[in-house]
Amino acid sequence: MNNHSLLTSIQNDRVKQWASLLDKKYRDRLGKFIIEGVHLVQGAFAAGAAVEAVLYDAERGLPEELRELAEQTSRGSRYVGSAAENAEVSASVEWIQAARSVMAKCSGTDTPPPVFAVVSKLEAADDAIFSAGGLVVVLDGVRDPGNVGTIIRSADAVGANGVVLGRGCADLYNPKTVRSTMGSLFHLPIIEADLTELLPAAQDRGFALVGTSLEASHTCYSYDWTAPTWLLLGNESEGLSASSLAAADETVIIPMHGRAESLNVAMAATVLLYEAMRQRRYN
Structure with missing residues (x-):
């Protein structure tokens, strides 16, 4: 759990890209969006959504509710999504510790959440x-x-x-x-x-x-x-x-x-x- 990479600079290119997802123009261009909070992160995995990365507040640490999920979905492992009729979904997911300033830059709320995830837009026929x-x-x-x-x-x-x-x-x-x-x-x-x-x-x-x-x-x-x-x-x-x-x-x-x-x-x-x-x- 302690081997998760750490992001501290809001000038990091990836941080800038994630922050741009607060703007519809960039969500459309990149085909991604941000979800905030433990409940939504759990829901995305359970539904088999394409989660690219999960970032959590380095000061607060990884929320207890997500520890098992992080172990199952770290790159190189696989996750069984309960909402996807127990079908295995690939879990090439990065789990990243982030400074409070990074969490704030990528958040759409006044108070930064303890965790957010970057997810590919959903597809519905x-x-x-x-x-x-x-x-x-x-x-x-x-x-x-x-x-x-x-x-x-x-x-x-x-x-x-x-x-x-x-x-x-x-x-x-x-x-x-x-x-x-x-x-x-x-x-x-x-x-x-x-x-x-x-x-x-x-x-x-x-x-x-x-x-x-x-x-x-x-x-x-x-x-x-x-x-x-x-x-x-x-x-x-x-x-x-x-x-x-x-x-x-x-x-x-x-x-x-x-x-x-x-x-x-x-x-x-x-x-x-x-x-x-x-x-x-x-x-």
Whole structure:
């Protein structure tokens, strides 16, 4: 465990490259992103994600929860990922001690995490979201990374079949989005797509497109969510785009009896997804 290399300079070329991953332009160019914290690092390995390097605060030492994982995945060994149906995945992973200044430079938070990892962007086949009888969440211009991450987490919680990020959505690999998913980005297919092309393709395959509208005739509790469904959720302030609203087969409204004017999009998504799960699994 003490043979892990030590990085102390923020001027190191690799440190500069990792720090650049806080910027979407460089994430896209390099095909990598950063995950922060013990839970996300564990989740990445369990899902069989391509982890390039794990850096931890040299002053604090390697978190106890990761010691066995470090032994299993140091270069030259292999790791059995539990979430990958126990399939062995290659573990050519560097474990690196880093000075607090290095941790801070590569972190998207005010307080540097005890550990972060550099991971290759995830790959999801586009057709994975067309599972028979599936429930898919489609985001249309949801710009806040915290909202996008929370919706992905809720979709994972109810067992949805995937999430689609349309144009104008916050980047999946934005550090705040990644943190907000709490690891759920590793658990279900997530794709980025042009909704003007993808929504008609879903309809052709028998999926109902269901949006939200204040003018809807159905409440989310009277609508039948048991059919194959794509749930369309729009921008925080403007709602669904005109094209997505026009494509929708049906719209629903979440009834409110208190004095709140509205729910934010992540809260609304969670209400709708749990009603869909209740009908599909507990009705």
